[in-house]
Amino acid sequence: MQPWFVYRKCSNRSCDMCIYFLVLFASVCLQVQIKREKALDITSEHLIKAMADQMANEGWRELGYVYLSIDDCWTKKQRDPNGRLEPDPDRFPSGIKALADYVHSRGLKLGIYSDMGNYTCGGYPGTTLDTIKTDAETFSSWEVDMLKFDGCYSNDTEKAIGYPKMSSALNATGRQILYSCSWPAYEGGLPPKVNYTQLGNICNMWRNYGDIQDSWASVLDIIKWYAVNQDVLQPTAGPGHWNDPDMLITGDFGLSYEQSKAQLAIWAILAAPLIMSNDLRTISQEAKDLLQNRLLIYINQDSLGIQGRQIMKVDCLGVWKRELVNGQYAIAVINMGDDGLPRPFTTSLGLLNVTQCPVGYKLYDVFDRNYLGLFNSETTFNLKINPSGVVMLFIQPASVVNHMKRHGSYFG
Amino acid sequence: MQPWFVYRKCSNRSCDMCIYFLVLFASVCLQVQIKREKALDITSEHLIKAMADQMANEGWRELGYVYLSIDDCWTKKQRDPNGRLEPDPDRFPSGIKALADYVHSRGLKLGIYSDMGNYTCGGYPGTTLDTIKTDAETFSSWEVDMLKFDGCYSNDTEKAIGYPKMSSALNATGRQILYSCSWPAYEGGLPPKVNYTQLGNICNMWRNYGDIQDSWASVLDIIKWYAVNQDVLQPTAGPGHWNDPDMLITGDFGLSYEQSKAQLAIWAILAAPLIMSNDLRTISQEAKDLLQNRLLIYINQDSLGIQGRQIMKVDCLGVWKRELVNGQYAIAVINMGDDGLPRPFTTSLGLLNVTQCPVGYKLYDVFDRNYLGLFNSETTFNLKINPSGVVMLFIQPASVVNHMKRHGSYFG
Numbered sequence: 001m002q003p004w005f006v007y008r009k010c011s012n013r014s015c016d017m018c019i020y021f022l023v024l025f026a027s028v029c030l031q032v033q034i035k036r037e038k039a040l041d042i043t044s045e046h047l048i049k050a051m052a053d054q055m056a057n058e059g060w061r062e063l064g065y066v067y068l069s070i071d072d073c074w075t076k077k078q079r080d081p082n083g084r085l086e087p088d089p090d091r092f093p094s095g096i097k098a099l100a101d102y103v104h105s106r107g108l109k110l111g112i113y114s115d116m117g118n119y120t121c122g123g124y125p126g127t128t129l130d131t132i133k134t135d136a137e138t139f140s141s142w143e144v145d146m147l148k149f150d151g152c153y154s155n156d157t158e159k160a161i162g163y164p165k166m167s168s169a170l171n172a173t174g175r176q177i178l179y180s181c182s183w184p185a186y187e188g189g190l191p192p193k194v195n196y197t198q199l200g201n202i203c204n205m206w207r208n209y210g211d212i213q214d215s216w217a218s219v220l221d222i223i224k225w226y227a228v229n230q231d232v233l234q235p236t237a238g239p240g241h242w243n244d245p246d247m248l249i250t251g252d253f254g255l256s257y258e259q260s261k262a263q264l265a266i267w268a269i270l271a272a273p274l275i276m277s278n279d280l281r282t283i284s285q286e287a288k289d290l291l292q293n294r295l296l297i298y299i300n301q302d303s304l305g306i307q308g309r310q311i312m313k314v315d316c317l318g319v320w321k322r323e324l325v326n327g328q329y330a331i332a333v334i335n336m337g338d339d340g341l342p343r344p345f346t347t348s349l350g351l352l353n354v355t356q357c358p359v360g361y362k363l364y365d366v367f368d369r370n371y372l373g374l375f376n377s378e379t380t381f382n383l384k385i386n387p388s389g390v391v392m393l394f395i396q397p398a399s400v401v402n403h404m405k406r407h408g409s410y411f412g
Numbered sequence: 413m414q415p416w417f418v419y420r421k422c423s424n425r426s427c428d429m430c431i432y433f434l435v436l437f438a439s440v441c442l443q444v445q446i447k448r449e450k451a452l453d454i455t456s457e458h459l460i461k462a463m464a465d466q467m468a469n470e471g472w473r474e475l476g477y478v479y480l481s482i483d484d485c486w487t488k489k490q491r492d493p494n495g496r497l498e499p500d501p502d503r504f505p506s507g508i509k510a511l512a513d514y515v516h517s518r519g520l521k522l523g524i525y526s527d528m529g530n531y532t533c534g535g536y537p538g539t540t541l542d543t544i545k546t547d548a549e550t551f552s553s554w555e556v557d558m559l560k561f562d563g564c565y566s567n568d569t570e571k572a573i574g575y576p577k578m579s580s581a582l583n584a585t586g587r588q589i590l591y592s593c594s595w596p597a598y599e600g601g602l603p604p605k606v607n608y609t610q611l612g613n614i615c616n617m618w619r620n621y622g623d624i625q626d627s628w629a630s631v632l633d634i635i636k637w638y639a640v641n642q643d644v645l646q647p648t649a650g651p652g653h654w655n656d657p658d659m660l661i662t663g664d665f666g667l668s669y670e671q672s673k674a675q676l677a678i679w680a681i682l683a684a685p686l687i688m689s690n691d692l693r694t695i696s697q698e699a700k701d702l703l704q705n706r707l708l709i710y711i712n713q714d715s716l717g718i719q720g721r722q723i724m725k726v727d728c729l730g731v732w733k734r735e736l737v738n739g740q741y742a743i744a745v746i747n748m749g750d751d752g753l754p755r756p757f758t759t760s761l762g763l764l765n766v767t768q769c770p771v772g773y774k775l776y777d778v779f780d781r782n783y784l785g786l787f788n789s790e791t792t793f794n795l796k797i798n799p800s801g802v803v804m805l806f807i808q809p810a811s812v813v814n815h816m817k818r819h820g821s822y823f824g
Contacts, residue, residue: 214799215750217629253670253799338627338666387626387665
């Protein structure tokens with residue numbers, strides 16, 4: 001699945017601590033689909049410009065959704081006589097540089113796609129070991145701000161050489177280009193085949209697991225995989241180098257409202273890039289409200305950059321926790337059942353091991369946009385979690401008195 | 413899953429041709445859940461009365477949703493000294509007769525639940541072979557209008573005796589009681605273990621397959637099972653005796669908007685009972701609009717009562733067709749894929765084998781509520797089907813000129 005999507009990411013793969021961003025990818029494959037249907041949006045550059053306009057005009061950019069990226073299938077079927085990648089002239093008649101200029105003029109950043117291999121996954125020219133330097137320089141000359149580097153049509157050895165080599169080539173251009181690596185997903189996502197120490201040094205983010213599909217079954221499969229493997233994966237994430245559980249499918253076709261909230265909550269706990277895959281021109285108000293939830297984004301973008309963990313599993317309920325800056329926490333309780341019945345969950349801050357602040361904590365419901373009150377560690381409280389849904393709490397030490405003012409309203 | 417739901421059914425199991433109804437079931441198990449959470453709706457009769465009020469006041473009754481039924485767990489844990497079932501006095505303090513009176517006063521009908529076996533599925537007293545007559549008489553004395561007869565805690569032999577015996581016992585009461593049999597679902601749903609000729613003579617409707625869960629995966633599994641086995645199942649349905657693929661989960665938690673439309677479309681094609689399972693007090697406007705779609709209900713309730721069939725499968729697209737009265741047809745094209753991309757489907761009335769009317773056909777989009785124009789058998793047209801979604805067409809001979817007037821607006 002490669003339609004529209006938005007990434008959150010650190011601005012520079014070589015930084016240790018940096019400001020995070022959110023990114024919108026645009027897929028040229030979707031464009032091909034549209035073309036086949038003889039729709040109005042026959043050129044990809046038209047579609048990407050339209051998305052850039054939406055991002056700038058509809059409040060996305062100010063929330064941090066600033067990368068807008070072209071996915072697979074944007075090139076001609078052959079390189080040019082100088083061995084350079086060229087955009088399909090039917091769909092990008094003005095070229096990528098002009099598109100980057102337009103995207104920059106809207107206060108956004110442009111991402112592009114290539115593949116470490118003989119062909120891209122969609123069958124277009126790939127980046128082979130001998131064209132890495134050329135392609136990095138091409139992308140830099142177009143003033144591209146991000147590269148998603150896929151891994152179809154190459155073997156393990158080529159990947160092991162190519163991914164670090166592209167990192168060096170991007171750095172050598174002198175341009176800050178966010179580097180997203182699909183490498184570990186092609187190697188099963190786990191050590192010893194995957195070396196996360198090396199990845200953290202060369203990539204800003206990486207896909208660990210298979211492609212997300214537009215279904216709750218797929219979202220749940222991914223969530224469970226990250227829970228099972230969290231002892232390996234959780235320590236690898238941090239500012240400038242993130243695990244990427246793949247796109248958000250909120251606003252697409254396959255998730256209910258409850259399921260959309262559940263994906264967003266777990267992605268926020270996982271400190272995951274928030275990559276939208278919807279069409280911003282036609283997104284429902286319901287989906288827009290979820291994706292523009294300020295408190296959710298605040299949690300996702302927390303400056304400590306510590307990935308959260310599943311701390312408890314009780315029947316079909318999974319309890320996730322993320323430590324945030326200033327002694328704050330986020331908790332997400334997800335109901336993985338589909339029997340149609342909301343599940344009760346009774347707990348306390350003590351049971352959730354949130355006990356450090358002696359004067360207690362203020363609790364907020366992230367999706368209901370409610371302040372729930374002041375709680376100490378012994379106070380029990382009851383949550384009701386809908387089937388394939390979530391309840392997400394933001395927990396703030398009562399001593400952080402000016403916090404709301406400094407950050408504006410979480411529920412704005 | 414046993415929360416709220418609505419059945420469409422023939423009013424009398426012994427009729428050959430009758431007016432159809434839609435039915436709302438209410439689950440007492442859900443009530444127990446609510447009680448455990450100390451919610452306001454602590455008594456089941458309160459909850460059922462609230463639903464009856466919704467059905468009468470919010471346009472459901474006029475559309476045909478008239479049965480409101482209590483599901484499992486409504487009785488005391490023991491029969492009374494006379495061997496009769498008694499309602500739990502905490503949840504039904506006024507008794508079932510008073511509840512039936514209330515439901516009838518709202519222009520609705522009351523359904524109840526029992527189980528052919530030693531216990532109900534929820535562990536309450538079942539209806540054994542020696543208590544069938546007593547229970548039928550009890551239900552009749554309470555002026556109940558429908559019985560769902562489940563099949564937990566009995567063997568094949570007991571079921572083979574008990575289901576026909578209950579049919580006779582209900583008939584012997586002289587009261588018209590709609591009889592819904594879970595029997596075939598306990599026997600795998602297929603001949604030779606299931607005798608559909610016999611079922612058609614004794615039951616108004618029957619569950620063929622496993623319980624639906626609140627997920628698209630479950631809906632899709634059911635749709636595929638009915639497609640694979642349609643040569644057996646399709647001929648068994650007709651006025652007064654219907655296949656029941658289980659409840660609609662539109663308005664619950666697990667389906668996206670697209671998936672909700674897809675379930676409704678296939679259930680309409682299958683001439684299936686429309687059984688809601690949502691809480692009518694909190695249902696979203698979006699779900700309400702789908703469930704109150706007049707043209708969809710018109711198709712579902714077509715007076716010929718011929719179950720439709722999957723007539724084509726092309727990759728992940730399934731094309732379903734149902735023959736309706738007056739030479740009309742319904743077509744549903746469902747996209748079973750989850751790759752995130754809408755699928756094009758180009759067809760014509762000729763390719764769909766809708767060719768009998770020489771002056772052509774008027775086409776309507778059921779969910780978009782659009783008149784698409786006049787088509788002859790050669791005109792090709794293009795549909796775009798969203799992932800896990802559907803496009804549903806209503807096809808009317810151009811010669812049926814007064815049809816719209818006689819039935820009012822389909823899109824009202």
